[in-house]
Amino acid sequence: MDKKDLIGLKGVSAELITKILDGAFKMKKVLLSNQKKISLLNGKSVFLMFYEPSTRTSSSFDQAAKVLGANLIKLSVNSSSVKKGENLIDTGKTLDSMKADILVIRHFCSGVAKLLAQNVQASVINAGDGLNEHPTQALLDMMTMKEKWDSFVGKKVALIGDIKHSRVARSNIWGLTAMGAKVTVCGPATLMPANIENFPVTVAKTKEQAVSDADAIMGLRLQLERQDNGMFPSIREYHRYYGIDQELLKIAKKDVLVMHPGPVNRGVEIESQVKDGQFSYINEQVTNGVAVRMAVMAYLTCKLDEFMKEQPKGAKVIPL
Amino acid sequence: MKTLLKNGNIVLKDKIIRGDLVFENNRIIYIGEKYSGEAVQEYDLSGKMVLSGLIDMHTHLREPGLEYKEDIASGSRSAVAGGFTAIACMPNTNPVLDNPALISYVKYRAEECGLCKVLPIGAVTKGQKGQTLAEMRLMSDSGAIAFSDDGYPVSTARMLRLALEYVQDFDGLIISHCEDASLSDGGYVHEGESASIAGLKGIPRAAEDAGTARDIIIAQSMNARLHIAHVSTKGAVEIIRYFKSQGAKITAETCPQYLFATDKEILNFNTFAKINPPLRESFDNEALIQGLKDGVIDALATDHAPHHIDEKKVEFANAAFGSIGLESAVGLNTRLLEKGFDWIDLARLLSSNPAKILKLKDTGELKTGNIADITVIDPDIEYIFDAQKTFSKAQNSLFDGWKLKGKAIMTIVEGNIIYNNGKILERA
Numbered sequence A: 001m002d003k004k005d006l007i008g009l010k011g012v013s014a015e016l017i018t019k020i021l022d023g024a025f026k027m028k029k030v031l032l033s034n035q036k037k038i039s040l041l042n043g044k045s046v047f048l049m050f051y052e053p054s055t056r057t058s059s060s061f062d063q064a065a066k067v068l069g070a071n072l073i074k075l076s077v078n079s080s081s082v083k084k085g086e087n088l089i090d091t092g093k094t095l096d097s098m099k100a101d102i103l104v105i106r107h108f109c110s111g112v113a114k115l116l117a118q119n120v121q122a123s124v125i126n127a128g129d130g131l132n133e134h135p136t137q138a139l140l141d142m143m144t145m146k147e148k149w150d151s152f153v154g155k156k157v158a159l160i161g162d163i164k165h166s167r168v169a170r171s172n173i174w175g176l177t178a179m180g181a182k183v184t185v186c187g188p189a190t191l192m193p194a195n196i197e198n199f200p201v202t203v204a205k206t207k208e209q210a211v212s213d214a215d216a217i218m219g220l221r222l223q224l225e226r227q228d229n230g231m232f233p234s235i236r237e238y239h240r241y242y243g244i245d246q247e248l249l250k251i252a253k254k255d256v257l258v259m260h261p262g263p264v265n266r267g268v269e270i271e272s273q274v275k276d277g278q279f280s281y282i283n284e285q286v287t288n289g290v291a292v293r294m295a296v297m298a299y300l301t302c303k304l305d306e307f308m309k310e311q312p313k314g315a316k317v318i319p320l
Numbered sequence B: 001m002k003t004l005l006k007n008g009n010i011v012l013k014d015k016i017i018r019g020d021l022v023f024e025n026n027r028i029i030y031i032g033e034k035y036s037g038e039a040v041q042e043y044d045l046s047g048k049m050v051l052s053g054l055i056d057m058h059t060h061l062r063e064p065g066l067e068y069k070e071d072i073a074s075g076s077r078s079a080v081a082g083g084f085t086a087i088a089c090m091p092n093t094n095p096v097l098d099n100p101a102l103i104s105y106v107k108y109r110a111e112e113c114g115l116c117k118v119l120p121i122g123a124v125t126k127g128q129k130g131q132t133l134a135e136m137r138l139m140s141d142s143g144a145i146a147f148s149d150d151g152y153p154v155s156t157a158r159m160l161r162l163a164l165e166y167v168q169d170f171d172g173l174i175i176s177h178c179e180d181a182s183l184s185d186g187g188y189v190h191e192g193e194s195a196s197i198a199g200l201k202g203i204p205r206a207a208e209d210a211g212t213a214r215d216i217i218i219a220q221s222m223n224a225r226l227h228i229a230h231v232s233t234k235g236a237v238e239i240i241r242y243f244k245s246q247g248a249k250i251t252a253e254t255c256p257q258y259l260f261a262t263d264k265e266i267l268n269f270n271t272f273a274k275i276n277p278p279l280r281e282s283f284d285n286e287a288l289i290q291g292l293k294d295g296v297i298d299a300l301a302t303d304h305a306p307h308h309i310d311e312k313k314v315e316f317a318n319a320a321f322g323s324i325g326l327e328s329a330v331g332l333n334t335r336l337l338e339k340g341f342d343w344i345d346l347a348r349l350l351s352s353n354p355a356k357i358l359k360l361k362d363t364g365e366l367k368t369g370n371i372a373d374i375t376v377i378d379p380d381i382e383y384i385f386d387a388q389k390t391f392s393k394a395q396n397s398l399f400d401g402w403k404l405k406g407k408a409i410m411t412i413v414e415g416n417i418i419y420n421n422g423k424i425l426e427r428a
Helices: A014-032 A056-067 A088-097 A112-119 A135-146 A167-178 A207-211 A235-242 A282-300 A304-309 B072-081 B100-113 B136-141 B157-170 B193-198 B205-222 B234-245 B256-260 B263-268 B282-294 B329-339 B343-357
Strands: A045-050 A071-075 A102-107 A123-129 A156-160 A182-186 A216-219 A257-259 B002-011 B016-024 B027-032 B041-044 B049-052 B054-059 B084-089 B117-122 B146-148 B174-176 B226-228 B250-254 B374-384 B403-413 B416-420
Touching: A014 A135, A014 A167, A014 A282, A014 A304, A045 A056, A045 A088, A056 A071, A056 A102, A056 A123, A056 A282, A088 A102, A088 A112, A102 A112, A112 A123, A123 A135, A123 A282, A135 A167, A135 A257, A135 A282, A156 A167, A156 A207, A167 A182, A182 A207, A257 A282, A282 A304, B002 B343, B002 B374, B049 B343, B054 B072, B054 B329, B054 B343, B072 B084, B072 B100, B072 B403, B072 B416, B084 B374, B084 B403, B100 B117, B100 B136, B117 B136, B136 B157, B157 B174, B157 B205, B193 B263, B205 B226, B205 B234, B205 B250, B234 B250, B234 B282, B250 B282, B250 B343, B256 B282, B256 B329, B282 B329, B282 B343, B329 B343, B329 B374, B329 B403
Parallel strands: A045 A071, A045 A102, A102 A123, A156 A182, A156 A216, A216 A257, B002 B041, B002 B049, B054 B084, B084 B117, B117 B146, B146 B174, B174 B226, B226 B250
Antiparallel strands: B002 B016, B016 B027, B049 B374, B374 B403, B403 B416
């Protein structure tokens, strides 16, 4: 049997996405219980290989692995052989030889998760590779939507901001469209990928067009150094035309979900009142992130079906 | 010693004849119907195409300094196995070929190998750094065939203008890698749908179009000769077409990768598809083929760019640019035969035009009295190209696993059969 990896959502079926989301809902019950530890991944080893700074994604994977009962080893990229110039594939093979079951990789170069997966026996989870994909982020975003919606079909999701440099946007475009949602993107032309018109999305000229009748609005993180590269002239101008503010929410659906992959630049992508307001699901996204990553790890180690059959036992489950 | 090539389809300048070709010492002494004289050795080439020796205007041999990728000997073996009797090698070695001693070194090493002719191209600027002119005239006297800062554009318009002006005294040829580096801005694939999907940093087509226009306008203003390397965009074809129609003294080459592959190759993060200029789109392929047909593009080169596997089996962004190409060129270029080209066109694009552009004497055309530089091609053989089995040190071929048709089976350099039926032979 081929080993399983999660490299991206491009080409992934609605069936598989549904399976993982269903798993994640059940995983969330474990996470929300007062005894958040199960033995599903006892005896499995998960290695985190983060070549790019990350707090939330790495702690989320860390938490997910530990709740599942796996052994977790975090590679400290800055003080390791990587720093000494070891080739990525060699590092991967070294971890393979230590009998890793899952390698979670975050890297600044697009395509790295695939490169690693092609060269190791362990299952690889892409925790974000360059501008390419960040599949677990999109899955947690979709989980957050699915909690509120019966179905994705016909729902309108607006992605606003730096689409060009966003792996979150790419994974969401592939995942959401596979599930039948309609995706609208909006951002300054300098931060739009070339040939965006060939993507399965609608391109909105203004944020108002983008969010009109939207069921969910997702702000994308703006790397402020893009301003230095001349991609937009000022924060003020960016926020005026692409910032999500209370005024904007008025033209969306009345039960719109406001989301953001974090960390948020307050007052840039989203104004504080909205971020902390009643429509914000940003904290829920974080919780769901752990649950989704638990489901993905269980799926890749072929433990998800077993978990889904199990009755919740022992720990008392706090109802959602 | 007379050698008789019998019954081949001999591709002449304007027709193909079925007959015999005889060479003695290093010259062709007979082309025509059945040869009635005696010959010491003879080869029956029924069904085979006999062309003037192929000339690759654009090769990277990596010596001196980068012999772990390729060297003059391995590159020359790959060349003759690919049917090339002469190859022009680019100066982006370490050190850069920017002085006459290094030009002499390359020529000496090539003669030591005794395979194909190696025609070194010197740098335009010292170290290819774009700051000061290299000793082009001394290099020319030492055997440099042309000058290029290939790999990079000549950094500033002023420097290019100076170089074009300077080489006029000795009729030197500048070969330009046309690219506006500020537009490329660190990109490494064609900017388009595939790059956007994969999340790889794109080079806009305007980088090549604007660079091409800049270089040609400068050349035309000097009434200087200029050769444009590896044309890859439709825009550049149209720019060259326009300036040729205005009488500019420009010539241009493209390579099979720009005719038969597109940027879709990068979707898999295949680093062998990372080349510069990048693989473009299918309408670019078509425009280039049309350009070859119309004479806008004069020559087919390879841009053979060998790299060690360790430089390719890495993150896409960090992978080296380039694909090897010497041994796949014939099998790819024969695809033009299905697009309205004939063997006379191929001989022109692969031999006579490169010979003219580089001002090579007595070669580039099969005719009595010319040097016996000859390539024999089996036009019918179909095979899966296996980059592991090439004579190059490198295996980084974009075309690995591609189905090709047509192959060089015999390569004759200056009357010496250097390559025959898969084997490389010593010079007599």
